[in-house]
Amino acid sequence: MMSESSSFVKGMVLGGVFCMLVTLLGHMKVGHGTKGHRHEHHHIQAPNKEDVLNLSEGERMELSKSIRVYCIILVKPKDLGHWAAVRETWSKHCDKVEFYSSENIKVFDSVSLNTNDMWVMMRKAYKITYERYKDEFSWFFLAYPTTFAIIENLKYFLLKKDPSQPFYIGHTVKSGDLEYVDGEGGIVLSIESLRRFSRIVEDSDRCPEQGGMIWKLAEDKQLAICLKYTGVFAENAEDSEGKDVFNTKSVNALIKEAMSTHPQQVVDGCCSDMAITFSGLAPNHMHVMMYGVYRLRPYGHTYNDALVFLPPPGSDND
Secondary structure (H helix, E strand, O other): OHHHHHHHHHHHHHHHHHHHHHHHHHHOOOOOOOOOOOOOOOEEEOOOHHHHHOOOHHHHHHHHHHOOEEEEEEEOHHHHHHHHHHHHOHHHHOOEEEEEEOOOOOOOOOEEOOOOOHHHHHHHHHHHHHHHHOOOOOEEEEEOOOOEEOHHHHHHHOOOOOOOOOEEEEOEEEEOOEEEEOHHHOEEEEHHHHHHHHHHOOOOOOOOOOOOOOOOOOHHHHHHHHHHHOOOEEEEEEOOOOOEOEOOOOHHHHHHHHHHHOOOOHHHHHOOOOOOEEOOOOHHHHHHHHHHHHHOOOOOOOOOOOOOOOOOOOOOOO
16 A cells, blocks of 8 residues: 555656656746747748838828737736836837726826736636727737837838737747646737637637646746637737847847857847847846937937838827
């Protein structure tokens, strides 16, 4: 009897270790900034500058006004420092931004979701967003409070993308047979993908609020599973040179990696010139990023951009 119990315990331990290894392997990410196609998912790229220059001035003006982004920030009380930093910095460049919190917080205005579960928070936030703004916006950007986003670069990336098509965008990762957008780098849904999600979320069999597995899946994986049932698949976003534009690490971390892997080409090996997001930033680092992205300018150097994306009224960070 003792030997049988011992064998059972050993089996449980070995099984647990195996599950941990599978999970870890599923979360392993290949380095950023490479040009090779790492996975089987589609890789969609930002438009070439030449494509934009070929447009008439009237077409450029119409495009710059037509691309409007609604931003969803998922927050909890422990995120108050990041919450304040996001509110005071990059989020002002969204055409509209709302913070969706796990509970009612008197310090900041937010949409209270009354749950601490990140997957449930994401489901509720998307559902509310669709009900309120389905006729007002075509693009929906979701971010965590440690994410820094350059909304103008996001709009440029979306320039020639069709929001009536079912796809969602970000930094894609493969875990087993599942390809999903890593939430750390931000998630962009087209209006069509949000519409399909709003329907599948009502189906508790294919898109359950609580998973029935031994261990709980992360919310970005749960989202991918639900969207997959509706024919919406993750798309990896890259610039015209094939570099990732949604980053799941901070600039500092990416530079350190580039210094060790590409010591002769630190900048080129680090990040795209058209990067959209960086993640894992402390609140003070967000203010530093705002200075570098929006305020610091070399005197006498001009940017001959064909398009101008103006921030909404009330943005004082330019």
